Amino acid sequence: MKYLDEYRNPMTAKLLAEKILRRCGRTIRLMEFCGGHTVAIMKHGLRQLLSPRVELLSGPGCPVCVTANRDLDKAIALARHPDVILTTFGDMLRVPGSRTSLQKVRAEGGDVRIVYSATDAVEIARNHPEKSVVFLGIGFETTAPTIASSMREAQENNIANYYVHSLHKLCPPVMKALLDSGETKLDGILCPGHVSAVIGSHPYEFIPRDYGVACAIAGFEPLDILLAVEMLVEQIESQRPAVEIAYRRGVKAEGNRTAQEVLESVFETDAAKWRGIGVIPASGLTIREKYQNMDAERMFSPAIDPPVEQKGCICGDILRGVRTPYDCSLYGTHCTPEQPIGPCMVSSEGACAAYYLYGAYDGR
Amino acid sequence: MEDKILLAHGSGGKLSHDLVKDYLLGPLRNPLLEAMDDSATFELFGRIAFTTDSYVVTPLFFPGGDIGKLAVCGTVNDLSMAGAVPKYLSLSLIIEEGFPLLKLNKIIDSIQKTAEEARVVIVAGDTKVVNRGCADKLFINTAGIGVIPKGITISAATAKVGDSVILSGPIGDHGIALLSQREGLAFETTLASDCAPLNTLVGDMLTVSHKINCLRDPTRGGLASTLNELAGQSRVGIAIEEEKIPVNEPVRAACELLGFDPLYVANEGKLVGVVASGDAEKIIDSMKKNRYGSSAAVIGAVVADHPGKVVMKTRLGTTRIVDMLTGELLPRIC
Numbered sequence: 178m179k180y181l182d183e184y185r186n187p188m189t190a191k192l193l194a195e196k197i198l199r200r201c202g203r204t205i206r207l208m209e210f211c212g213g214h215t216v217a218i219m220k221h222g223l224r225q226l227l228s229p230r231v232e233l234l235s236g237p238g239c240p241v242c243v244t245a246n247r248d249l250d251k252a253i254a255l256a257r258h259p260d261v262i263l264t265t266f267g268d269m270l271r272v273p274g275s276r277t278s279l280q281k282v283r284a285e286g287g288d289v290r291i292v293y294s295a296t297d298a299v300e301i302a303r304n305h306p307e308k309s310v311v312f313l314g315i316g317f318e319t320t321a322p323t324i325a326s327s328m329r330e331a332q333e334n335n336i337a338n339y340y341v342h343s344l345h346k347l348c349p350p351v352m353k354a355l356l357d358s359g360e361t362k363l364d365g366i367l368c369p370g371h372v373s374a375v376i377g378s379h380p381y382e383f384i385p386r387d388y389g390v391a392c393a394i395a396g397f398e399p400l401d402i403l404l405a406v407e408m409l410v411e412q413i414e415s416q417r418p419a420v421e422i423a424y425r426r427g428v429k430a431e432g433n434r435t436a437q438e439v440l441e442s443v444f445e446t447d448a449a450k451w452r453g454i455g456v457i458p459a460s461g462l463t464i465r466e467k468y469q470n471m472d473a474e475r476m477f478s479p480a481i482d483p484p485v486e487q488k489g490c491i492c493g494d495i496l497r498g499v500r501t502p503y504d505c506s507l508y509g510t511h512c513t514p515e516q517p518i519g520p521c522m523v524s525s526e527g528a529c530a531a532y533y534l535y536g537a538y539d540g541r
Numbered sequence: 542m543e544d545k546i547l548l549a550h551g552s553g554g555k556l557s558h559d560l561v562k563d564y565l566l567g568p569l570r571n572p573l574l575e576a577m578d579d580s581a582t583f584e585l586f587g588r589i590a591f592t593t594d595s596y597v598v599t600p601l602f603f604p605g606g607d608i609g610k611l612a613v614c615g616t617v618n619d620l621s622m623a624g625a626v627p628k629y630l631s632l633s634l635i636i637e638e639g640f641p642l643l644k645l646n647k648i649i650d651s652i653q654k655t656a657e658e659a660r661v662v663i664v665a666g667d668t669k670v671v672n673r674g675c676a677d678k679l680f681i682n683t684a685g686i687g688v689i690p691k692g693i694t695i696s697a698a699t700a701k702v703g704d705s706v707i708l709s710g711p712i713g714d715h716g717i718a719l720l721s722q723r724e725g726l727a728f729e730t731t732l733a734s735d736c737a738p739l740n741t742l743v744g745d746m747l748t749v750s751h752k753i754n755c756l757r758d759p760t761r762g763g764l765a766s767t768l769n770e771l772a773g774q775s776r777v778g779i780a781i782e783e784e785k786i787p788v789n790e791p792v793r794a795a796c797e798l799l800g801f802d803p804l805y806v807a808n809e810g811k812l813v814g815v816v817a818s819g820d821a822e823k824i825i826d827s828m829k830k831n832r833y834g835s836s837a838a839v840i841g842a843v844v845a846d847h848p849g850k851v852v853m854k855t856r857l858g859t860t861r862i863v864d865m866l867t868g869e870l871l872p873r874i875c
């Protein structure tokens with residue numbers, strides 16, 4: 178497994194960065210869609226390497242961050258239910274909802290458990306037949322297939338106490354919504370690597386076609402990202418926007434058919450609410466009729482008070498690429514990873530956390 | 542049927558007695574323990590280092606070690622990081638009812654082996670059995686006493702500008718080896734935990750130089766958190782270079798997969814030292830001769846800039862802040 182070093186070779190990276198800068202006729206604005214990319218860019222200092230010619234804006238590709246307070250509040254209400262064991266990926270635990278967080282509910286006696294995969298949650302359901310085990314389905318096209326298969330597994334094994342609260346979201350529709358709003362002028366988009374491993378490159382084709390915006394699918398190592406930026410700059414400078422794959426070792430044009438089929442067998446698309454963006458049609462996944470007795474939303478219909486937003490937090494603007502964490506007056510003072518106010522400071526893929534933890538050293 | 546720990550094993554009666562005699566005293570046999578007095582008594586001369594730690598780990602057995610080995614190494618290493626020569630340990634077990642005796646046996650054996658290697662003697666102990674569900678299988682506490690040789694002052698607050706920062710070997714092995722065993726995350730890896738007693742390594746370092754200002758083992762929170770502690774307590778800046786920090790390939794691959802940064806992954810057999818730069822080379826040479834320091838290297842320096850902060854030059858030549866770990870390390874969702 179020596180291959181990783183190839184994607185971190187400093188010489189190649191420097192040459193590539195120089196080549197990119199030479200090719201830029203003007204300042205180019207790119208959005209790195211995925212939170213994983215924001216982290217990698219900060220960690221390796223790629224923004225420094227490419228500035229000022231290439232501007233990199235973070236996007237809405239952090240599943241925890243885009244979850245609306247309304248949906249967080251419902252999850253919290255579920256966790257308070259005395260018969261429920263709420264299982265979730267760890268990041269969700271500390272995210273503040275309107276009034277409290279899952280972590281606080283757990284401290285108050287709610288049964289909230291961190292799992293590393295939905296399979297673990299099925300296992301908990303198997304071991305606790307007297308309880309209702311709800312898995313909090315957060316994520317994009319990447320995690321949705323694994324959660325779908327956990328539901329099929331539960332059904333095949335007659336595990337009747339396993340439920341999923343599906344808050345899954347889809348990437349191409351939110352890209353469309355951002356482009357439609359015209360709020361940020363983008364020249365190109367760094368498309369997500371792991372999501373594309375599932376959906377392939379075709380779902381992005383409307384972006385260059387209808388909006389004239391360049392697209393390149395990127396992996397998570399520095400060279401993966403630089404390679405994708407190079408492709409984008411080339412497309413932009415030659416005025417030939419397209420969808421290219423810079424992450425060949427991870428992504429095929431047609432994606433992963435098996436994963437797609439599993440996903441479609443359990444979920445169907447529906448409108449979903451995104452933090453800072455609002456309701457976007459056909460941008461979420463709900464559970465199909467056939468699996469409705471596993472749908473936590475339907476089975477428990479958690480009641481919540483009207484959601485309220487965190488005062489002063491500009492996560493929504495950051496997720497739309499309109500502002501950066503540095504524009505938030507709470508950043509680094511009132512809001513830190515230890516005392517987070519918004520989800521972008523909690524999630525390991527959140528822009529505020531990435532800026533805070535891996536920020537460039539600028540002498541401050 | 543498999544023999545299991547019963548509540549009666551903790552009741553103080555015959556079963557308790559047998560448990561101690563057969564499962565603990567047997568393997569751990571030494572004159573101080575055998576005296577079976579309420580306290581072990583012994584003489585010590587010099588400055589004393591004294592520490593304690595409790596060990597809870599899932600799973601109890603992992604590639605490269607188990608909770609027993611961890612419980613000895615952890616306390617031995619804490620003593621060693623004060624420059625002390627570890628001497629005596631206490632061992633306290635909290636066992637969940639139903640715990641298989643066979644496993645207990647294996648863990649005590651491993652404790653004995655590790656203690657032997659580290660040349661420490663377990664002189665006091667205690668066993669409690671709790672109701673099922675009141676503990677997760679087995680918790681261990683060890684406390685340790687060591688003697689600090691004359692002329693040695695090692696503390697996290699004594700790093701000086703100009704000192705070299707050294708690391709004893711590749712980071713992240715323990716954390717990733719443990720994670721590879723987690724249900725639902727289990728992935729194939731040839732990786733083993735680096736869990737090891739570091740007292741001989743520290744001994745070798747101190748033989749060639751006394752200009753060792755700080756020592757710390759980067760356990761939970763990883764290298765990043767340890768360096769931040771040193772920078773904070775000594776009120777100095779630390780500048781490190783990514784290129785010089787060794788990371789084993791399987792750790793790197795797993796970190797890419799999970800979205801982790803190896804700088805934050807736990808170690809159980811590594812140390813970070815802050816040493817006078819003039820002595821760095823000979824200290825590194827002495828470490829390289831020890832099996833637990835064979836890839837020791839200078840990874841950075843103590844600087845006057847940015848006191849309290851750790852800054853890293855990345856492989857690409859850019860610089861970034863390396864902060865403390867906040868919360869748990871969690872795999873990425875996206």
Ligand code: SF4
Pocket residue numbers: 489490491492495502505506507508509512513517518519520521522523529
């Ligand atoms: S710094 Fe905190 S308050 Fe500000 S946008 Fe980020 S998460 Fe919200």
